[in-house]
Amino acid sequence: MPLKLSAVLITKNAGEDFERCLQSLTFADEIVVLDSGSTDNTLAIAKRAGARIFTSQAWPGFGTQRQNAQQYAQGEWVFWVDVDEVVSDELALAVQAAIDDAPVNTVFEVSRLSWFFGRFIRHSGWYPDHIVRLYRRTEFAYNDALVHEKVHCDGAQVKKLNGELLHYTATDFQDYLSKSVRYAADWAEGRHRRGKTANLFDACSHSAAAFLRKYIFQRGFLDGRHGFLLAVFTAHYVFNKYAALWIKTRR
Numbered sequence: 001m002p003l004k005l006s007a008v009l010i011t012k013n014a015g016e017d018f019e020r021c022l023q024s025l026t027f028a029d030e031i032v033v034l035d036s037g038s039t040d041n042t043l044a045i046a047k048r049a050g051a052r053i054f055t056s057q058a059w060p061g062f063g064t065q066r067q068n069a070q071q072y073a074q075g076e077w078v079f080w081v082d083v084d085e086v087v088s089d090e091l092a093l094a095v096q097a098a099i100d101d102a103p104v105n106t107v108f109e110v111s112r113l114s115w116f117f118g119r120f121i122r123h124s125g126w127y128p129d130h131i132v133r134l135y136r137r138t139e140f141a142y143n144d145a146l147v148h149e150k151v152h153c154d155g156a157q158v159k160k161l162n163g164e165l166l167h168y169t170a171t172d173f174q175d176y177l178s179k180s181v182r183y184a185a186d187w188a189e190g191r192h193r194r195g196k197t198a199n200l201f202d203a204c205s206h207s208a209a210a211f212l213r214k215y216i217f218q219r220g221f222l223d224g225r226h227g228f229l230l231a232v233f234t235a236h237y238v239f240n241k242y243a244a245l246w247i248k249t250r251r
Contacts, residue, residue: 003029005099006075006137010065011035014042014083015175017168022049024087027096028079034069042083061186063149066142073137080133084168085112091163095134098161106157108134114167117176119226125218126230129167130160147186180237188244197249203242211235 007028011018012035022045025031031051035043036059046053054072059065070078077099081087087095091110098108112129114121121127132151143152170176191198214220214234220227 003075005029005077005079005095006032006073007079007081008032008066008069008073009034009081009083010062010069011038011042011046011083013038013040014045015040017171018042018083019045019049020086021081021083022046022051024092025049025081027087027092029075030073032069032072034065034072036065061144061146061149061190063142063145066149067144070137070141076136076138078135078137081165082167084171086166086168088163088166091161091165094161094163098134098159102159103157104136105139105155106135106159107132107140107151107153109158109160110134110165111160111163112167113164114169116170116226116230117173119223120166121223121226121230123218123222124214124220124227124230131165132158133165134161146190147183176233180233181240184237184240185244187241188248191245192248196245198242198245199249200243200246203239203246206242207235207239210238 005028007025007030009032011033014021022031031046031049032054033046033051034054034056035046036055037057043053052072054069056065056068060068066080079095095108109130110133111127112131114126114129132153135151135153140151140153140156142149211231211234215228215231220231223230
């Protein structure tokens, strides 16, 4: 009997919380993991969860890596989850109901609720963070962006699923900053390949604008001290993006 639903993940050193992520995916017909050189116990955790595991030492960027992982899926439907996310019970039920009678050319958005150093953020432009994560395997796929990749689904009907995808994006300070720097470097590399340039004024002005947008216009102040910290970290990330592009330009 053909598989109905494949939960697909790309991994590298996912950490101990990875097990919690996989436990929330037991409703899927299969779990597919494409790993790019983990040195911790990521693969052991995936194996205990019964996942089908594939490895790739090369790192082509997030978008292309997701395309590669999708090729290993066998289900009619692909449901994407990141290693720091947990599927709520309500969302799991909504996914199962959606794929039972969904028309063709249809993709499904989830509402992502993100955890930031001890608190779920419900303002600051973070919630509801609608993101396409469920679609038929033969109809759609991710674009090839190095970072901030998206499902290429122009012209598709987009429907929203009930329930929330719990995103534990910030639990460890060092890991969060390391990830932020890596994303900034990937963003700069992608822009540089397209011939874009930047200067330090761009870095400063965009950084200041990012803080104001996050804290004032997206009402980050309603998230209290966590909202202020998030706005500062966002400004820091934006500064790093343009600074990294400036450095590449000078080279």
